Amino acid sequence: MIPRYSRAEMTKIWEPENRFRIWFEIEAHACDALAEIGVIPKESARTIWEKGDKPYTPARSARIDEIEAETKHDVIAFLTELAEHIGPESRFVHQGMTSSDVLDTCLNVQLTQAADILIADLDRVLAALEKRAFELKDVVCMGRSHGIHAEPVTMGLKFATFHAEFQRNRRRLKSAREDIATCAISGAVGTFANIDPRVEEHVAAKLGLKPEPVSTQVIPRDRHAQFFATLGVVASSVEHLAIEIRHLQRTEVREAEEYFSPGQKGSSAMPHKRNPVLTENLTGLARIVRGMVIPAMENVALWHERDISHSSVERMIGPDATVTLDFALNRLAGVVEKLVVYPDAVEKNLNQLGGLVFSQRVLLALTQAGMSREDSYKAVQRNAMKVWLESANFLDLLKADAEVAARIPAKTLEELFDLGYHTKHVDTIFKRVFGRA
Secondary structure, three states, rough: OOOHHOOOHHHHHHHHHHHHHHHHHHHHHHHHHHHHHOOOOOOHHHHHHHHOOOOHHHHHHHHHHHHHHHOOOOOHHHHHHHHHHHHHHHHHOOOOOOOHHHHHHHEEEHHHEEOOOOOHHHHHHHHHHHHHHOOOOOEEEEEEEEEEEEEOOOOOOHHHHHHHHHHHHHHHHHHHHHOOEEOOOOOOOOOOOOHHHHHHHHHHHHHOOOEEOOOOOOOOOOHHHHHHHHHHHHHHHHHHHHHHHHHHOOOOOOOOOOOOOOOOOOOOOOOOOOOHHHHHHHHHHHHHHHHHHHHHHHHHOOOOOOOOOOHHHHHHHHHHHHHHHHHHHHHHHHHHHEEEEEEHHHHHOOOOOOOOHHHHHHHHHHHHOOOOHHHHHHHHHHHHHHHHHHOOOOOHHHHHOOOHHOOOHHHHHHHHHHHHHHHHHHHHHHHHOOOOO
């Protein structure tokens, strides 16, 4: 997590002040529940709120760090500093709890907070993709498979395709958020030996979480593995769209281009350069987020009721994965919103191969005219290869081919070379994706 690729809203979730605030709320809500069931005096629970409910300023955080330098235990350092504010009633704080009750519940609160921001980020990306899809719905362009011209699509369909992908990502992230939103206040090995399960239920309700059905000393890490795997999938979609834009910006293609602002420079050596630096950056950021998925999965296999091998991993990937993806999604939305499309280049590329893109339609027409599929394929391919090698016109070659001409009249052949044939179902696809056309 570095400032260059961070946004303040997300980084605040991972700052010590927010973490300590969540820790305090977990402890204080637990005290409320203990008081309600008669384990501690109600007056003590009120005192804990009155004296402990203070902002976690940098000075307080520094004091906790100072104590931790001696205790070598972050939760004990937190509780010691809290006791300095509360006084004697602090003896009721953390009754029957273990550190993981605080740490795991807090982490899940932070991950739900992060997920809410990421879902909002996805909404911005989706809005940008939908807007561009409708703007460019009827701009016919070349579809490519294996990087080679295939058949016509539309620019709008490209954006609709990515919109559908990011819709799926939004559903995935909503599901991951739901699964990570659990709370554990169950004691040293999850048996509630020294704390009533009603305390966990109360704390969970106050924090907008659900009680973890079975926690050992920790919340099961398969939940976290799913959460970070989902972030990895979202990051892969970011890269997918970024690479599409990078290819479209290549000089030989130049159908679309990242917005190049006044005064922007592309190269220290070559003043003419207009590079796709933002989408290249997004490709790299996606690699970083994906790289955090495997460590999250390796955290699932903890020893017995728990070990601490997951802790150092999560202290890094929790902030880094969410902050990086938040930045990437916002950058991606900006790229899509400002993306420049060049219709003239789109049309030029569409016509580059002299009509070869209609080869399948000619193939089908020949089969419908009575020629076997194998013979139809041979007839179309031999003319298509001449276009590749001699830069000839495909329609002219087909008209001059006796075998083809015997099956399909020249006028009918001309009618087969119709771009509208390839885009006639665009509205149907748009209705599937957007519910409207």
